[in-house]
Amino acid sequence: MKTFKTLKLKIRQFSIKYFIILIPIFGIIALIxxxxxxxxxxxxxxxxxxxxxxKSCRDWNNYEQIYKEMIRKGPGENGTAVILxxxxxxxLNKKLFSATGFGVVVSDRISVxxxxxxxxxxxxQKYLYPEELPNVSIIIIFYNEVFSVxxxxxxxxxxxxxxxxxxxxxxxxxxxxxxxxxxxxxDYVLDNFPNTTIRIKNLLERKGLIVTRLExxxxxTGEVLVFFDSHTEVNVNWLPPLLTPxxxxxxxxxxxxxxxxxxxxxxxxxxxxxxxxxxxxxxxxWHQLSRKVPDGYNKLKPYPNPIMLGCAFAIDRKFFMEELDxxxxxxxxxxxxxxxxxxxxxxxADGLYEVPCSRITHTFRTLNPSRSNVPYDYLGRNFKRLxxxxxxxxxxxxxxxxxxxxxxxxxxxxxxxxSVRARLNCKNFKYFLDYVIPELIMKxxxxxxxxxxxxxxxxxxxxxxxxxxFVKGQNNETARLKNCKEGDIPESQYFRxxxxxxxxxxHTELCLDAYNINFLECHYTEFGNxxxxxxxxxxxxxxxxxxxxxxxxxxxxxxxxxxKTCNVSDINQKWKFxxxxxxxxxxxxxxxxxxxxxxxxxxxxxxxxxxxxxxxECSMD
Ligand SMILES: *[C@@H]1O[C@H](CO)[C@@H](O)[C@H](O)[C@H]1NC(C)=O
Ligand SMILES: *[C@@H]1O[C@H](CO)[C@@H](O)[C@H](O)[C@H]1NC(C)=O
Ligand SMILES: *[C@@H]1O[C@H](CO)[C@@H](O)[C@H](O)[C@H]1NC(C)=O
Ligand SMILES: *[C@@H]1O[C@H](CO)[C@@H](O)[C@H](O)[C@H]1NC(C)=O
Ligand SMILES: *[C@@H]1O[C@H](CO)[C@@H](O)[C@H](O)[C@H]1NC(C)=O
Ligand SMILES: *[C@@H]1O[C@H](CO)[C@@H](O)[C@H](O)[C@H]1NC(C)=O
Ligand SMILES: *[C@@H]1O[C@H](CO)[C@@H](O)[C@H](O)[C@H]1NC(C)=O
Ligand SMILES: *[C@@H]1O[C@H](CO)[C@@H](O)[C@H](O)[C@H]1NC(C)=O
Ligand SMILES: *[C@@H]1O[C@H](CO)[C@@H](O)[C@H](O)[C@H]1NC(C)=O
Ligand SMILES: *[C@@H]1O[C@H](CO)[C@@H](O)[C@H](O)[C@H]1NC(C)=O
Numbered sequence: 001m002k003t004f005k006t007l008k009l010k011i012r013q014f015s016i017k018y019f020i021i022l023i024p025i026f027g028i029i030a031l032i033x034x035x036x037x038x039x040x041x042x043x044x045x046x047x048x049x050x051x052x053x054x055k056s057c058r059d060w061n062n063y064e065q066i067y068k069e070m071i072r073k074g075p076g077e078n079g080t081a082v083i084l085x086x087x088x089x090x091x092l093n094k095k096l097f098s099a100t101g102f103g104v105v106v107s108d109r110i111s112v113x114x115x116x117x118x119x120x121x122x123x124x125q126k127y128l129y130p131e132e133l134p135n136v137s138i139i140i141i142f143y144n145e146v147f148s149v150x151x152x153x154x155x156x157x158x159x160x161x162x163x164x165x166x167x168x169x170x171x172x173x174x175x176x177x178x179x180x181x182x183x184x185x186x187d188y189v190l191d192n193f194p195n196t197t198i199r200i201k202n203l204l205e206r207k208g209l210i211v212t213r214l215e216x217x218x219x220x221t222g223e224v225l226v227f228f229d230s231h232t233e234v235n236v237n238w239l240p241p242l243l244t245p246x247x248x249x250x251x252x253x254x255x256x257x258x259x260x261x262x263x264x265x266x267x268x269x270x271x272x273x274x275x276x277x278x279x280x281x282x283x284x285x286w287h288q289l290s291r292k293v294p295d296g297y298n299k300l301k302p303y304p305n306p307i308m309l310g311c312a313f314a315i316d317r318k319f320f321m322e323e324l325d326x327x328x329x330x331x332x333x334x335x336x337x338x339x340x341x342x343x344x345x346x347x348x349a350d351g352l353y354e355v356p357c358s359r360i361t362h363t364f365r366t367l368n369p370s371r372s373n374v375p376y377d378y379l380g381r382n383f384k385r386l387x388x389x390x391x392x393x394x395x396x397x398x399x400x401x402x403x404x405x406x407x408x409x410x411x412x413x414x415x416x417x418x419s420v421r422a423r424l425n426c427k428n429f430k431y432f433l434d435y436v437i438p439e440l441i442m443k444x445x446x447x448x449x450x451x452x453x454x455x456x457x458x459x460x461x462x463x464x465x466x467x468x469x470f471v472k473g474q475n476n477e478t479a480r481l482k483n484c485k486e487g488d489i490p491e492s493q494y495f496r497x498x499x500x501x502x503x504x505x506x507h508t509e510l511c512l513d514a515y516n517i518n519f520l521e522c523h524y525t526e527f528g529n530x531x532x533x534x535x536x537x538x539x540x541x542x543x544x545x546x547x548x549x550x551x552x553x554x555x556x557x558x559x560x561x562x563x564k565t566c567n568v569s570d571i572n573q574k575w576k577f578x579x580x581x582x583x584x585x586x587x588x589x590x591x592x593x594x595x596x597x598x599x600x601x602x603x604x605x606x607x608x609x610x611x612x613x614x615x616x617e618c619s620m621d
Contacts, residue, residue, distance in 0.1 A: 057128035057618035060240040065159060069115035076110030079117045079261065079268030079361070100146050101365035102231075103264045107148045110266055112155040116361055118236045119259050119270035121300055124357035128618045129240035133247055135167040136239065137222030137317065141212040142230035143174040147181065149231050151188065156233040158196050165239055167222030168197040174212040175203050208333040208378075214326050220317060228360070229311045233261070233268075235359040242314050242358040245302050248617065250316040251323075252350040253341075255308050256358035263363045273299075273356060278307035279437055280339065281444040283401050284383050285509060287521075289439055301620050302353035306346065306437040310338030311362050313352075324349070325420045328385060330412050333374060336382035340417075343390045346436045348426035377409065384411040389418055392429040397446050401507075443524060453497040453585050454534055456578025457489055460554045461539060462571045467493050468561065470505050470519065477505070477519040479512060481559045489578065497577065501544050502530050514543065514550070517561045536585040539574040542566055 075082045082103075084090050089105050096104035118125075138157060142150060157169060171189075173181055182202065189198045201215060217225055224246055226239075242254050261268045276288035286309065297303070320326060324344050327337045345352045387398050388411055399406045433440060458468040460481070469482035470492045485493060495512070496504045502522055503512035511522035511530040523530050531544035532552075541552040543563075551566040551573045566573065 056131035058131040058240075060129055060162060061125060061237050062160070062162065066118075066236060069159075072111070072113075072115045074111055074114070076106075076114050076266050078115050079266075081262065081265035081267035082106045082109055083265060097264065100144070101263055102146045102149055103266070104146050104148070106264070106266055107146055107152070110148075110152070112148065112151045113159060114152065114233075116156075116233055116235060116261075116268050117270070119268070119359050119361075120236065120357055121273040123300055124237075124241075127241070127300075127357060127620050129244045130247060130617045133165055133240060133243045134223035134316075135165050136224045136226045136243070136314070137167050137217075137220035138169045138226045138228060139172065139213060139216035139220060140169065140228050140230050140232075141172040141174055141209060141216060142176065142181070143206075143212075144176045144178045145181065145230040147178075147185070150181075150185070153228065153230055153232050154189070154193065154198070157228075158193055160234050160236060161239050163195065165243070166196060168199060168220070170216045170220055171198065171200045172212050172216040173200065173202045174208070175206045208331070210327050210331040210334070210337045211329060213337075214329065217317070217321055217326060223317060224314055225317045225320060226314045227312065229362060231263075231363050231365075232312060233361045235259070235361065238358045238360055241302075241355050244617070245353055245355070246314060246316055249350055250319050253308075253313055253315040253320075253345050253352050254302060254355050254358070255305060255313040255352065256360045257354060257356050258309060258312060259359055259361040261361045261363050263365050268361050270359075277354075277437070278305055278309055278342070279440055279443070280307060281509060282397050282446070283507075284336070284339070284386075284398060286338070287443075287509070289437075289443060298620055300356045302355045304436070305342075305352050305354040306432075306440075307342045308338050308352055310341075312360050313341075319349075323424070325416070328389070328417045330385065330416075331382045332378040333382075335379055336386045339386055340390070343429075343432065344420075344424070344426070346432055347390075347428070348421070348424035351436075377405065380405050380409050381411060384409045385414060385417070388414055389421060390429060394429050394433075394446075451499060451581060451584055452579075453499070453501075453588075454577035454580045455494070455496040457484055457493045458495055458503075458541075459484055459576045459578075460556075460572075461574035461576055462554065463556065464576075466554065466556065468495065469493055470495075476516075477510060479517050479519065479561050481554055481556065481561060495577075497532065497534050500524050501526060501532060503532050503541075514552075514563055517552075517563070533588065534575075534577070534580075534585060536580065536582060538568055539576060540566060540568070541573075541575050 072078075084093055084103075084105060093103050093105035096102070138161075140150075140153060154169065157166070171185075173185075176182075186200060189200065199219065201219060203212060203215060207215065213227055224243060226242075238256055242256055245252060245254050257271055259268055259270045276291050279287045279289045281287060286307065291299075291303065324341070328340055331337050331340070342352055383398070384406055387395050391398060460466040465484055466481045467484035469480050471478050471480045471482075482493075491506060494506050496506075498504050500522070502524070504510065504522065505512070505519050509522050510519040512518075512532070513520045514529045514532075520530070527545050532541055533544040534541050535548075540548075542548050543550045548566045550563045551570075552575065553562055553564040553570070554572045555562060556572075564570075564573070
C-alpha cells in the first residue's frame with residue numbers, strides 16, 4: 001500500500017509535468033484549478049498530522065488519475081453531451097435507439113476511458129477514510145447490453161477503483177442473444193484488463209435480474225459485494241466512502257448517490273448534493289422524498305435511506321448470502337427485490353445508508369428490451385410475493401389499489417422467504433412506517449378515498465365536444481384537445497383535481513405541469529407549475545398561486561392548450577369537469593390543501609431519526 005509520502009511525491013511529479021502542457025491549453029482557468037488542488041493536498045498533510053493520524057486514515061483520492069482525466073479531450077469528455085449532426089448517423093442512431101434504448105452511435109464515439117465531471121460536494125475531496133478497508137467483488141449482470149456501454153462501465157471501474165480494494169469483477173451474462181457479448185467480450189477483457197481479475201459467467205437460461213445477480217454472488221469471493229447495472233460509470237474516489245460504514249458495521253448496507261446520464265446524448269447530470277430518500281407509493285412505484293436529517297448533522301455523512309433504487313449498492317458478502325439469504329429466488333425478471341432487501345435491512349438488521357460522497361452515474365432507459373414481451377404479469381407476481389411476506393396488516397392497502405389484478409395472481413410458494421423473516425426475528429411492517437419513513441403515509445395516504453375536488457373528463461365550455469386528452473409521446477406526455485369520447489370515460493381523458501390541488505392523470509403519479517402543458521411526475525407542493533385551482537364560479541382553471549393571472553386556455557385551431565392571462569369574458573378559458581364536488585370547491589381556501597390536510601398536527605421529529613449505527617474511525621467533522 002502506498003504511503004502518504006510517496007503518494008504526495010507522485011502528485012508533485014504529475015502536477016509539474018502537466019503544468020507545462022496545461023498552460024497553453026487551458027490557460028488561466030486551469031492554473032487556478034490546479035493551484036486550488038495543490039492547496040488541497042497540502043491541507044491534507046496538515047490534517048493527517050492531527051487526530052486522524054494515529055488511526056491510520058488515508059487520503060484515497062487517486063490524484064494521478066484525476067490529473068490524467070483533467071486533460072482529456074474529445075467527444076463526451078467530462079460528461080458532456082454528444083450531438084450528432086450527420087443525417088446518416090442520426091438515422092442509424094435512431095434505429096439503434098429503438099432496438100436497444102441507447103444512442104449506440106453516440107456511445108461508440110465516446111472513449112471507453114472518458115472522464116466525467118466530479119459531481120461530489122467540494123468538501124468530499126478532503127475527507128480521509130480508513131487505511132484498511134474490505135475488498136470487493138463487483139457484480140455486473142447484463143442482458144444484450146450495448147457493447148461500448150458495458151466496456152465503459154468496466155473501464156470506469158478499473159480506472160477509478162483502488163486496485164488493492166478491487167478483488168474481482170464478475171460479469172454475468174443472462175443469456176444475451178447478441179453474439180458480441182460472448183467471445184468478443186472475453187477477448188476484450190483479456191486484452192484490456194491484464195491486471196484485474198474479471199470473471200465471466202454465461203447463463204444457459206434466461207433468469208432475470210434478480211436470480212442472475214445471485215448467480216454472480218454465489219461465485220464471488222471478495223469480502224463485500226457491490227452490485228452495479230451494466231450502464232454505470234463510477235466517479236472519483238467512489239469506493240472508500242461506500243465501504244467505510246460497512247467496515248464498521250457489517251450488518252448494514254450502503255448505496256452511492258446516483259447521478260444520471262442521458263441514454264441519448266450520454267450527458268451526465270449530477271443529483272443534488274444532499275440527495276433524496278427512496279420511498280414507494282401504494283401501487284409500489286418507487287419515488288424519492290426530500291431528504292431529512294437531524295439538526296446539526298453533517299449532511300455529507302451517510303444518512304438513512306429507507307428504500308434503495310437497486311441499481312448500485314454495497315453489502316457484506318457473508319451477511320447478504322448467509323444471514324439475509326440474498327433475494328427471494330422466485331422473484332421474476334426485475335423489480336420488488338430492491339424493496340425486499342431494504343425491508344430486510346431495516347426490519348432485520350442495521351439499515352441502509354446513502355453515501356453523499358460516493359457517486360456513480362447511471363441511466364434509466366426509456367425502452368428496455370429485456371422487459372418487453374414477457375407474456376404474464378411478472379411484476380404483479382413479484383409484488384404479491386413481497387406484500388405477502390412483508391406487509392403484515394398493510395397488505396390490503398396495496399391490494400385495494402387494484403383488486404382485479406392481485407386477486408387473480410398466484411404468488412407461488414412463499415415458504416423460503418417467510419422462514420428467513422421468521423429466523424431473523426424481524427420487526428413488523430408498522431415499525432418501518434413509524435420509524436424508518438414516517439413521512440410516507442403523509443405523501444401517500446393509506447386511505448385511497450381522500451376526496452377529490454373534481455374528476456373525469458375536462459370539457460371545453462366553448463365547444464363541449466372537445467376534451468383535454470393525455471397524449472403519450474416518446475419521452476414526453478402532453479395534454480392536447482381532442483374529441484370527447486362518449487360513454488365510459490376513456491383512460492386518456494380521465495383526470496382528477498386532487499386534494500393536493502394538482503391535476504392528476506388517472507390514478508398515476510403524473511401531474512399536469514403549466515410550464516409546457518405536459519405531464520410530469522407529481523411534486524406535491526402547493527406552489528410552482530403543478531399547483532392549480534379550479535374556480536367553480538368562473539369555470540376557469542387557473543394558477544393556484546398567482547392570483548388569477550394565468551389560465552388554462554384552449555386553442556381550437558391547433559388542438560392544443562396553453563397558459564394565457566385570465567379574462568373572465570374569454571370563453572376559451574371556461575372548463576367543466578364531469579364530476580365537480582361543489583361543497584369542496586366552494587370551500588377551496590379552507591380545506592384539503594395537502595400541507596393542511598396531512599401535516600396538520602402531525603409534526604415529525606427528524607431529530608429522532610435512526611442514528612447511524614457505526615463508529616466513525618476517521619472523523620468527517
Ligand atoms: C467539467 O465540467 C465542470 C462543470 O460541468 C466544470 O466545472 C469543470 O471545470 C470541467 N472540467 C474540465 C476538466 O473541463
Ligand atoms: C483506456 O485506458 C487504458 C488504461 O489507461 C489503456 O490501456 C487503454 O488503451 C485505453 N483505451 C482507449 C480506447 O483509450
Ligand atoms: C480480498 O480479501 C480476501 C479475504 O480477506 C483475501 O483472501 C483476498 O486475497 C483479498 N483480495 C485481494 C485482491 O487482496
Ligand atoms: C499491469 O501491471 C504491469 C506491472 O505492474 C504494468 O507494467 C502494466 O502497465 C499494467 N497494465 C495495465 C493495462 O494497466
Ligand atoms: C365543435 O366542434 C365540432 C368538431 O370540430 C364541430 O363539428 C362543431 O360544429 C363545433 N361546435 C361548435 C358549437 O362550435
Ligand atoms: C414530444 O415528443 C415528440 C416525439 O419525440 C415530439 O414530436 C413533440 O414535439 C414533443 N412534444 C413536446 C411538447 O415537446
Ligand atoms: C403560477 O405562478 C407562479 C408564479 O408566477 C409560477 O411560478 C407557476 O409556474 C405558475 N403555476 C401554474 C400552474 O401556472
Ligand atoms: C380570483 O378569481 C376569483 C373569481 O373570479 C375571485 O373570487 C378571487 O377573489 C380572485 N382572487 C384574487 C386574489 O384576485
Ligand atoms: C377578454 O375577452 C373578451 C372576449 O373575448 C375580449 O373582448 C376582451 O378584449 C378581452 N380582454 C382583454 C383584456 O384581453
Ligand atoms: C365533497 O367534499 C366534501 C368536503 O367538502 C366531502 O366531505 C365529501 O365527502 C365530498 N364528496 C364526495 C362524493 O367526495
